[in-house]
Every structure is written in structure tokens, then in C-alpha cells.
Amino acid sequence: MTIDLDNLAQEMAGWRRDLHAHPEFGFEEARTSAFVAGKLREFGLDEVVTGVGRTGVVGTLKRGGGNRAIALRADMDALRIPEQGEAPYRSRNPGVMHACGHDGHTAMLLGAAKLLAAEGGFYGTVRFLFQPAEEWGRGALAMLDDGLLERFPFAEIYGLHNAPGLAVGRFETRAGAIMSAEDNFEIVLRGVGGHAARPHVGRETLVAACALVMSLQSIVSRRLSPAEIAVVSVTELITDGTRNALPGEARIRGDARSFSPQVSADIEEQMRAIADGIARAYAVEPSVTYTREFVPLLNDPALTEEALGAARALLGAENVSVVSEPFTGSEDFARFLDHVPGCFAFLGNGDSAPLHNPRYDFDDAGLIHGARFHAGIVRRRLPAA
Ligand SMILES: [Zn+2]
Ligand SMILES: [Zn+2]
Numbered sequence: 001m002t003i004d005l006d007n008l009a010q011e012m013a014g015w016r017r018d019l020h021a022h023p024e025f026g027f028e029e030a031r032t033s034a035f036v037a038g039k040l041r042e043f044g045l046d047e048v049v050t051g052v053g054r055t056g057v058v059g060t061l062k063r064g065g066g067n068r069a070i071a072l073r074a075d076m077d078a079l080r081i082p083e084q085g086e087a088p089y090r091s092r093n094p095g096v097m098h099a100c101g102h103d104g105h106t107a108m109l110l111g112a113a114k115l116l117a118a119e120g121g122f123y124g125t126v127r128f129l130f131q132p133a134e135e136w137g138r139g140a141l142a143m144l145d146d147g148l149l150e151r152f153p154f155a156e157i158y159g160l161h162n163a164p165g166l167a168v169g170r171f172e173t174r175a176g177a178i179m180s181a182e183d184n185f186e187i188v189l190r191g192v193g194g195h196a197a198r199p200h201v202g203r204e205t206l207v208a209a210c211a212l213v214m215s216l217q218s219i220v221s222r223r224l225s226p227a228e229i230a231v232v233s234v235t236e237l238i239t240d241g242t243r244n245a246l247p248g249e250a251r252i253r254g255d256a257r258s259f260s261p262q263v264s265a266d267i268e269e270q271m272r273a274i275a276d277g278i279a280r281a282y283a284v285e286p287s288v289t290y291t292r293e294f295v296p297l298l299n300d301p302a303l304t305e306e307a308l309g310a311a312r313a314l315l316g317a318e319n320v321s322v323v324s325e326p327f328t329g330s331e332d333f334a335r336f337l338d339h340v341p342g343c344f345a346f347l348g349n350g351d352s353a354p355l356h357n358p359r360y361d362f363d364d365a366g367l368i369h370g371a372r373f374h375a376g377i378v379r380r381r382l383p384a385a
Contacts, residue, residue: 001118005368008111012371013364015039016107017089020362023078023096023103026133027142029055032076032106036130039110043117045128049152053142058152059128061117063384069125070381071154071340072374073333074109075102075134084358100355101162104362106130108160108370115375124382127154131332137182137294140335149339156303157342158377159333160370164355166348167319168365171311171373173345174323175304177259179297180229182330183267183290186253187212187275191284193241193248204246206239208282213237213252215278219270230258231328232267257328259296294330300341307343310376315369347373 015035024032033055040048040059047060055076083090083097091097098104113128129148133139166172189209194202213234220230234254241247258264268290279286311320323346333344347370353359 003115003118009368012107012111012367016103019103020098021089021092023091023098026077026136027054029076029132033057043114053146055132056143057130061126063120064123066124069154071127071157073129073159074105075131076106099360101362108367111371112374121379122382123384127152134332137332140332157336157340159344160347162349163346164349164352168348168350170348171320172323175301177326179331180257180328181264181296182294183256186289188287189250189284196244203283205250208284209250212278215274223270228263232256295334297331297334299343304343310380314372314376
């Protein structure tokens with residue numbers, strides 16, 4: 001059965017607006033995952049499993065007897081941002097909104113499922129992954145920890161994100177690093193607080209913390225290769241001092257971005273060495289906590305060529321480009337690519353407000369391109385004949 005694409009586009013816009021009106025925060029996507037599972041069952045998928053990684057959903061569609069499987073992934077979560085838009089379908093959930101377009105990503109993957117279930121045109125297995133909690137950087141790991149790869153094996157994975165500022169119908173990606181790692185750090189310096197008039201009898205921590213903040217700036221400028229891209233940002237300095245009392249404790253927090261696991265490891269090592277050295281110089285005790293919230297997103301070169309080829313066939317070569325530089329934003333899709341090769345790409349969202357802005361909205365005109373890309377890469381990678 002052939003699906004009428006205009007009807008599908010309208011139907012997807014209806015789903016998208018429904019999801020937009022009912023946004024849910026990460027791991028709270030109860031209504032959204034029920035909506036997704038209901039649609040997948042209605043399309044006649046072979047298997048629909050809910051509760052994968054708490055609120056995740058996995059749909060499976062098989063055609064022919066081949067045992068090759070590829071996965072398509074969408075994210076379902078919204079953000080704790082009060083919406084300022086005036087659309088009739090604006091958020092009915094106070095303080096929460098779809099400010100990153102995950103409502104659109106979910107709707108277009110549902111559209112692809114409907115298209116592929118009705119039309120086939122491939123030979124093998126497609127896994128439709130609807131992941132929770134992308135914004136936290138926790139949902140992909142939750143699905144992986146829940147046995148995703150053992151229970152629903154696949155050999156390749158593809159994902160899309162909308163891109164404000166890129167015209168609707170345009171497609172961009174690149175091989176290798178495309179989104180950064182996000183590491184968080186906290187350094188606590190402990191000394192002995194005391195009277196502001198008598199610093200020499202205590203071991204106050206504020207001057208040491210200021211020296212440490214300045215020295216951390218040398219990691220990127222003096223310690224990493226100039227050919228690497230990285231950012232180390234100190235965002236908070238908190239002490240327990242008051243106007244006439246020197247602090248006995250100072251806490252520095254911040255965020256580091258990079259594009260390779262080695263650079264992330266180097267930043268941590270340098271940070272620990274600098275914190276130790278400064279602490280020794282000022283006779284205070286350091287403690288460093290360094291965590292990896294998002295890993296860098298590294299696209300497989302061969303499968304990126306396949307994704308570009310599928311996009312050119314659908315959108316025309318003039319609407320498909322290879323971006324020259326990676327972005328310093330982060331994406332939870334990277335966790336899947338730690339295990340299985342694949343490609344993450346951007347699809348134009350036109351002249352919308354930026355992502356995570358209270359006036360952002362997904363452009364429904366992009367839905368059909370997303371659904372057709374998902375179906376196109378399946379048919380290219382799992383050819384029917
Ligand atoms: Zn986001
Ligand atoms: Zn997003």
C-alpha cells in the first residue's frame with residue numbers, strides 16, 4: 001500500500017502539535033511513550049516494547065528473512081522552560097515546554113514507521129528507538145543498561161536533530177566529531193577560616209581559589225595542542241566567608257567541552273595537577289570531582305556517506321551539505337555510537353527562535369523530510385532486492 005505523502009505530512013503535524021501541547025520532562029514521558037506505543041501498534045509493527053530504560057519505547061518492523069537490523073532514533077523529552085509562544089497548541093503543562101523540537105523528532109520517526117509499515121521496500125529489521133531524557137544525557141544509557149543491544153540488536157543507527165537557522169528541506173552533517181563532550185567539574189579547597197584582620201593565623205581559601213580559577217585558563221591555552229578544540233569554563237565560585245571573616249572553604253564549579261576522549265582525559269589530568277599545585281602553594285586541601293555528562297558524538301565516515309547519499313536522493317544535492325566544523329553543543333545520541341556505528345545529522349528548521357528559547361517552535365514543514373529521510377536510509381541500507 002502506498003502512503004499519500006501530503007496526508008502523512010498533515011497527520012504528523014497533528015501528532016506533533018498534540019505532543020507539543022503535552023510536554024514531559026526526562027524520565028517522566030508517561031503520556032508521550034503511551035502515545036508513541038499506541039501509534040506503533042496501530043501501524044501494525046511486529047513488536048512494540050515499552051519501559052525500555054524507564055520511559056523508552058522500542059518498535060520492531062521486519063520484512064523478508066534477512067537478519068540485518070538498523071536502528072532509527074528519536075528523543076521524546078521536553079525542558080523545564082515556561083513557554084512564551086502563542087500557538088493554539090502551546091504547552092498545557094506549566095513550566096515545561098518542547099523547546100528543543102523533540103516533539104518534531106518523535107512525530108517524524110512515527111511518520112517513518114507508518115510509511116515503512118505500509119509500504120515496506122526493505123529487507124531486514126528496523127528498530128524504532130524512542131529515547132527518554134536526552135536533555136539530561138541519561139536516557140540513552142538507561143536504555144543501554146536495560147539491555148537494549150542484547151534484546152533488540154542492530155548494526156547501525158541514525159538520528160536527526162532540527163536546526164534553527166538552516167532552511168527547511170536542507171540537511172547537514174559531517175564525518176567524525178560533530179557534537180562535543182560535556183564534562184562537569186567541582187573543585188573544593190579546604191583550609192581554616194578566621195578573622196579578616198588576621199589572615200596569617202588561618203589558611204583562608206579565597207585567594208587560593210582565585211589563583212586556581214586563573215590557572216585553569218592555561219589548560220586550553222598552554223597544555224592542549226593548538227590543533228584541538230576545547231573549552232574550560234569556570235561558572236561558579238562559592239565560599240563560606242562573610243564580609244569580615246575569611247572562608248575556610250571555597251568551591252569552584254564549571255564545564256569543559258571537547259571532541260575526543262583523549263582531550264577530555266587530558267583536561268581532567270591537568271585540572272587535578274593544577275589544583276594540587278595551587279593547593280600546596282596556599283597550604284589548603286584540594287578535592288576534585290570530574291564527571292562526564294555527554295561523550296563526544298563521532299559519526300562513522302562510511303555511514304555518514306550513506307546518510308548524505310540518502311539525503312541527496314530525497315532533497316537534491318543542492319540542499320545537502322557537509323559542515324566544516326563540529327558544534328560545541330552536546331547530544332545523548334553519542335552514547336549509542338559508543339557501541340554501534342552510525343550517523344547523526346541536522347535538518348533545517350527555518351527561521352525559528354533558537355533551541356532552548358521560550359519562543360522556539362518546531363516547523364511542521366520539516367516533518368515530511370525527516371520521515372522520508374528515515375525511510376530512505378532504511379531502504380538504502382536494507383535493499384529489498
Ligand atoms: Zn536540547
Ligand atoms: Zn535536542
